[in-house]
Amino acid sequence: MHAFAVTGEGADVTDVEVPTPEPGGHEVLLRVERSGVCHTDTHLRQGFYDLGGRGSLRLADRGMTYPLVMGHEVVGTVVRIGDQVTGHRPGDVRLVYPWIGCGECTECGHGRDNHCAAGRNLGVARHGGYAEYILVPDEKYLVGIQGLEPGWAATLACSGLTAFSAVHKVLPLPPDEPVVVIGAGGVGLTAIATLKALGHAAICAVDLSAENLAVAAELGATTTVVATHGAASKDIVRACGGPVAAAIDFVNNGATATAAFDALRKNGQLVQVGLFGGELTVPTALMALKMITIRGSFVGTPAELSALVDLARRGALPHIPVIDAPLTADSVREALDRLANGGVGGRIVLRAAGSPRGS
Structure with missing residues (x-):
């Protein structure tokens, strides 16, 4: 599949071809429709976090590998499902919860994936939404967004949840x-x-x-x-x-x-x-x-995302401004540069080719 990836620490976003995943078990493969651009991605692109007097935290030292396909605010359409998936079918449009835990620790057992010390977050440790497709490891991480505009709904996975x-x-x-x-x-x-x-x-x-x-x-x-x-x-x-x-x-x-x-x-x-x-x-x-x-405070739990989406679907949550742009390598680079320089009044959301505006 075609994707837009960072190929090394400090490198810029380029076009790459990576294998299209084949879902098995509880996994679900979605075609990406919208992918929001988060300021966190500017840190992922540069490869480290600033720790002040303690220097920097290099993400490669924490297991991040290249090429890295970023993008963690994703709305997609289900295209294929694993043989143990029971609640979703091809054609379903879903918001993806990207803050995936290990699935084995106490925090994950209590539904607090974002607390997991061995998290495998989409767009960080797993390929994310700057691509044609995204593989979600379990259908429990998919949230229905019926009635919501998909560009704005995508922002709920990180901006909204955080x-x-x-x-x-x-x-x-x-x-x-x-x-x-x-x-x-x-x-x-x-x-x-x-x-x-x-x-x-x-x-x-x-x-x-x-x-x-x-x-x-x-x-x-x-x-x-x-x-x-x-x-x-x-x-x-x-x-x-x-x-x-x-x-x-x-x-x-x-x-x-x-x-x-x-x-x-x-x-x-x-x-x-x-x-x-x-x-x-x-x-x-x-x-x-x-x-x-x-x-x-780091993002939120799957239950909090569901509660937030419910709030949005009731019409109780005012819309932040959404800046629409195509999902291309140039657009990813431009969006990250704008965020790094500050001054974006809202959220930039990239629209996949063939996905109409407002649909």
Whole structure:
């Protein structure tokens, strides 16, 4: 099959031919219809994560191999099934949950595949959606999206799920308690939309781009802060009328994490999501005196994705902007470059050849 892959650490995306998988057992082969482009893919392309003073985390040292076919926000049509598949048939259109666990550990046994220490994620450890076809290891990772536009539905597998899970780590809170969302790109905008859909009434969006903040306000942000000086905590506190109950950092570099921490009130929560890199240094006494909670959040569980899709199908989740482009090597490269340079107000979703717009 034709695919678009990174052939080595730091290499760019090129056209490649790889064997078309043949499903067996519980596996399902889907023809890719839509494939969203995530900022995580920019890190996969460069081959490492920035760990601040601890250097970098090389993905090859964690088992990532080349050629790597990225793409983990996938909507596809079932074309072939394994002999133990009972709930799907060719022609079914499905959203793919890509955060595949080992299937044997305690976390996987409790339905928390994204917690698995030996994960085999699609688009990272297995070939993903920048290709003609994608092989899903079990039909349990497929979610029906009847009634949803497939381009937007594709974003729910990562952008939507990441935001949904992070938001639920700070809720419940009284609706008028400010929640700060740092970063109004695709994931941050989805978090704002999700907070609004869940009835939260005080949402502060922080971003470098006034254009992104205008979109954030349309989706439900009640207060916005232009981070012209590195998202200073005093600007956040002033905008929110005092220290805040919770902050979700979808950028998560040294400057934004520090600003988020410093803006928290007593018993405040900081959820760190972004992978931009850096480090956070905090006063240990303040951690105790202010009873601060800091936690990381990585995507979400299969059950959370199903709950998010249900929310979307009920019409309760506002749409983030979706930028349509063809699924080609040039489009993948251009999309990754745009994300690496910042300023994408929404989510870029690539459309496979022969798949009409809006279908």
